[in-house]
Amino acid sequence: MVATAQATLLHGLSRGARPRLQVEAVRVDSTLRGAGLGARLMAWVEQHARDRGAGLVQATSDRSRTGAHRFYERLGYAPSHLGFKLLLD
Known part of the structure; x- marks a missing residue:
């Protein structure tokens, strides 16, 4: 595995009933981190969400994964x- 992510389009009533894309299990092989693969993967996820009419991308991360939190924040994601x-x- 080089990099992977699970993306699920969710439909609901909040935010004007616009779908949202939930992204989880974002992983990059530890020997390849820092090469921009994670950012490129997330850019693909974000475009995938736009193409499907999603109003936002929400990422989940275990509380203990502080490195992942920094990664998401560098990409513009805000803890909410x-x-x-x-x-x-």
Whole structure:
């Protein structure tokens, strides 16, 4: 694997019922980080969202992944929400 991301188009009622694109599991091989692959991957994700009429891209990241948080912020993403999880059996 070189780089990967999971992108899901979500439809809902908020933001004028415009779809949003949820991006998760963004990964770049550790030996290739810093070469711009992650930024190019996210640019593709953002264009993919625009092409489908999405009004925003939202990225999720585990609280402990501070390097990922810096990466998203460098790309212009702003931390905006607090998320909650309920694990089911």
